[in-house]
Amino acid sequence: MASANSTAQRVTIRDVASVAGVSTATVSKVLNDRPDVGPEVRQRVLDTIARLGYRPNAVARGLRARHTDTIAILTDDLEGIFTNALMRGVEDAASAYDVSVLLANSYGDPDRERKHLRRLLDRQMDGLIIMSGNRVRPRSGPALPLPATPYVFLYEYAATEPVPSILPDDRGGAVLAAQHLLDIGRRRIGFINGPASWEATADRLDGLTATLAAAGAPLRPALIRHAASWSPQDGYALATELLDAPEPPDAIFGASDDLATGALAAIHERGLRIPEDVAVVGFDDRSLAVHQRPPLTTVALPLLEMGRVAGQRLLEAVNGGQQRHELIRVPCELRVRASTVGAGHTPR
Amino acid sequence: MASANSTAQRVTIRDVASVAGVSTATVSKVLNDRPDVGPEVRQRVLDTIARLGYRPNAVARGLRARHTDTIAILTDDLEGIFTNALMRGVEDAASAYDVSVLLANSYGDPDRERKHLRRLLDRQMDGLIIMSGNRVRPRSGPALPLPATPYVFLYEYAATEPVPSILPDDRGGAVLAAQHLLDIGRRRIGFINGPASWEATADRLDGLTATLAAAGAPLRPALIRHAASWSPQDGYALATELLDAPEPPDAIFGASDDLATGALAAIHERGLRIPEDVAVVGFDDRSLAVHQRPPLTTVALPLLEMGRVAGQRLLEAVNGGQQRHELIRVPCELRVRASTVGAGHTPR
DNA sequence: CACGGTTACGTAATCGATTTCGTTGAGCGA
DNA sequence: TCGCTCAACGAAATCGATTACGTAACCGTG
Incomplete structure (x- = not known):
């Protein structure tokens, strides 16, 4: 960066001080509400500041104060x-x-x-x-x-x-989803998890597994899938697998909204009703979730x-x-x- | 903000100067590649800087230089x-x-x-x-x-x-979309515009109108709709209107990807093929566009x-x-x- | 009235750099 | 040898604030 193109010289604390007829120390003191300034001097300084439109330079202040806020x-x-x-x-x-x-x-x-x-x-x-x-x-x-x-x-x-x-709290989020699905009477829950390389996937699986087990409706290994990506395409493909299995799920939990969206498409394609035949829950609560048909129940990330x-x-x-x-x-x-x-x- | 919790005192230009046995002016000069520093002194300063791990304080520099970068x-x-x-x-x-x-x-x-x-x-x-x-x-x-x-x-x-x-360039974007639809042989183009309160809607309508008129396939007033919002729901509703009209369009141009996405749903619902029966173009190129079924042709905003x-x-x-x-x-x-x-x- | 204690303000150092200007010494020509 | 130029460096002012400390005026008290 070269030169700046300043116009009117900014007014400094020195200007305020000289116009108000005090020292810069005094101006600084009223600026920072210090006690040792008399009432009439303080008022005079305040007036001068207002009249001149003075604003303290945060860079100078930062240099002295050793923090930049x-x-x-x-x-x-x-x-x-x-x-x-x-x-x-x-x-x-x-x-x-x-x-x-x-x-x-x-x-x-x-x-x-x-x-x-x-x-x-x-x-x-x-x-x-x-x-x-x-x-x-x-x-x-x-x-x-x-x-x-x-x-x-x-x-x-x-x-x-x-x-x-x-x-x-990925685990807690999955617990929420699982509990909700149990509450609406689902027992055969399919899980489309994200790529295993993400730490979150383990936590979500754990929350789901624990909750279902505690409710006496343990997650069936056959109904668990790991996607290669978080995309709707993978969600669609894996949901298709689940739905075509001998004992299809009555609910699908997707580890992301995108995955769940893919599941939505797969279910529609089979002519099944949502949520009557298959309920769907996503994860993330991205803006697209609410725009799905039907709008997607999901676990909102507390971003x-x-x-x-x-x-x-x-x-x-x-x-x-x-x-x-x-x-x-x-x-x-x-x-x-x-x-x-x-x-x-x-x-x- | 109160006090900071600094540990080791940062090394300043003064430290470098005293260790290298020169003045701060000289250190500053090598820092800024000024000519009037001898080669061996420059090297000595450089070495000292490296050894001490000195880094200039941008706040101090900014105060003096009157710009903060x-x-x-x-x-x-x-x-x-x-x-x-x-x-x-x-x-x-x-x-x-x-x-x-x-x-x-x-x-x-x-x-x-x-x-x-x-x-x-x-x-x-x-x-x-x-x-x-x-x-x-x-x-x-x-x-x-x-x-x-x-x-x-x-x-x-x-x-x-x-x-x-x-x-x-909203107008230019609409021209692009219109030209593309003409290129693939569409003549009866429906336009789902956004809320009229947005300035962009006028420009897009203008670009579309002009291009179609120039090609001898003027935009029919009956095929223009103004949505109340940019949402897929509105896109769905207005696309439905267009499709149910006596002379339905062979292409729909949505002024946003969301609008176009709604149109996609409306078309699917009628069992029509995309793009054979009705082609669809959106605007914005949000990430959801590529994930639609079929993936949405759209005018990308050059954000x-x-x-x-x-x-x-x-x-x-x-x-x-x-x-x-x-x-x-x-x-x-x-x-x-x-x-x-x-x-x-x-x-x- | 002298003295200690406040109160209210100013002086000057300071933060960490940059920059102007002065000084020193070397080199060179006459 | 003298004087001059130029290169290489340092002293000190500066940017715009904050703050430790000094000091003058004023207070009340014994």
């Missing part, structure tokens, strides 16, 4: 499905603390990520929210010098870091809340709180819609 | 459908200039917006990208003091501002490019370029998929 989000996928809502949650929390949020996108490229991280530290960020943690500190090889800056992991688990990681918790925790640490390794699971919420409860029905 | 995005809807891609475009451009991006979300609340704007100016942003411009400067009533800071409007038209506004252009223009202005009132239309792109061209077909 700014945190950064370091992500590897700015366009990710969930990134928006997570960011908004973070922004919410930051806003409450009068803290701004900086954005850094790495595209998953480790080099870019390191470069960004360096820049963020150079800019004296008060804290970092990391949404691509596994790459920042590779398990092997030299990691970046550990910042004295506090940080937390969001939607990402860092097993060896002495800081919190914030994740959705906003996760972002808020991350921001909250980070800012507590910034303000002197201690950090430690910790796994925070934010509860999911069940959104009941017509794909499990047709019009007129009331669960329970 | 940071721009901000001021938006009223951080969770908007298009916000992600626009932001990524901006981040792309900024990244190329080694500039960071700050985020400010107003929820459409004018008070929050003013507060954010004030904060951003206090923080000495080099430039602003405004994605909620109409509220920042209400047509009536007092506007905020005009910042000396450059700014541009993104996905938002500011008729009276002396700065660029970046918008998609990334729009963001890039906005960032680019802004940063040129930051670097001394002049700004003026200007409306920049970024071209859309047609994504041809199976909803207009079934397997095996090749258009043109």
Whole structure:
């Protein structure tokens, strides 16, 4: 960056001081509500500030105060499905603390990520929210010098870091879905899980299995499928398999809304009724869920809340709180819609 | 914000200077590649910097240099459908200039917006990208003091501002869609437009009308519908109307992917084939378009490019370029998929 | 009236860089 | 040898705030 194109010189604390006939120290004191300023001087300074339209320079203030009231989000996928809502949650929390949020996108490229991280530290960020943690500190090889800056992991688990990681309660979400299906009388539940490489899939399977077992209607191995991706196409294909099996399910739980959407199509194609013949539950509560026909019952990922918790925790640490390794699971919420409860029905 | 919890004191330029046995001026000179430093002294300083792991403090630098190498995005809807891609475009451009991006979300609340704007100016942003411009400067009533800071409007038209506004070329996009439908032999084209309150709807209608008229297959008034919202439900309802009309269309152009998706459902419901009986084209190219059955041909909004252009223009202005009132239309792109061209077909 | 204690304000150092300008010494020509 | 130029470096001001500390005026008390 070269020169700026400033027009009118901004008014500084010095201008206020000279116009009000006091020292800059005094102006600073009224700015920060210090007690040792007389009432009439304070008023005079206040008037001058208003008249001149003075605003303190946050950069100068930050230099002296050694904090910038700014945190950064370091992500590897700015366009990710969930990134928006997570960011908004973070922004919410930051806003409450009068803290701004900086954005850094790495595209998953480790080099870019390191470069960004360096820049963020150079800019004296008060804290970092990391949404691509596994790459920042590779398990092997030299990691970046550990910042004295506090940080937390969001939607990402860092097993060896002495800081919190914030994740959705995948297991609890699956429990919610399973319980709901039991409540509406389903016993033969088919499960279309996501790719096994995702940690969340194990948790969801676990929640489902445990809940069904506890209810005396254990999940049948024949009704479990692992998709190769989270796409509707895979959901469609695997739902088709389930429906064509000798003992087809009376409900299908898809580990993502996309998978469940595919299942919807497969069921329609067979002329079966939803939810009378087969109920369907998804996971995520993406916006498309509500637009399905019928609208999809689903387990909502608490993205906003996760972002808020991350921001909250980070800012507590910034303000002197201690950090430690910790796994925070934010509860999911069940959104009941017509794909499990047709019009007129009331669960329970 | 109260105190920070720093551990090891960060190393400053003074430390480097004293260890290397030179003055801070000299260190600064090698940092900025100034000519008046001898080769051996330069090397010694460089070595010391590396050994101490010194990194210049961007806040201090910013104070002196009067620019922060940071721009901000001021938006009223951080969770908007298009916000992600626009932001990524901006981040792309900024990244190329080694500039960071700050985020400010107003929820459409004018008070929050003013507060954010004030904060951003206090923080000495080099430039602003405004994605909620109409509220920042209400047509009536007092506007905020005009910042000396450059700014541009993104996905938002500011008729009276002396700065660029970046918008998609809606008209051109509609031309693309119309031409494509003509190319595959359609003549009776139905148009499901969005709510008339959106400026884009007029442009899209215009592009469609002009192209069809030029081809000698004018758009029939009976085949035009205005939806109350952009939702699939409305698309479904209006497509149903069109299909049940005495002379049904052989193609339906939806002014959004959601609208077109609703049309898809209506067509399926009637047992008609897509695209043989009715071809369908959408607008936006949201991720759901490719997942439809059949995958939806659509006009892609050039969101990334729009963001890039906005960032680019802004940063040129930051670097001394002049700004003026200007409306920049970024071209859309047609994504041809199976909803207009079934397997095996090749258009043109 | 002298003295200690407040109160209200100013002086100057400070944060960590950049930049202007002055100084020193080497090199060179006359 | 003297004087001049130029290269290489340092001293100090500066950016715009905050804050530790000094000090003058004023208070009441013994």
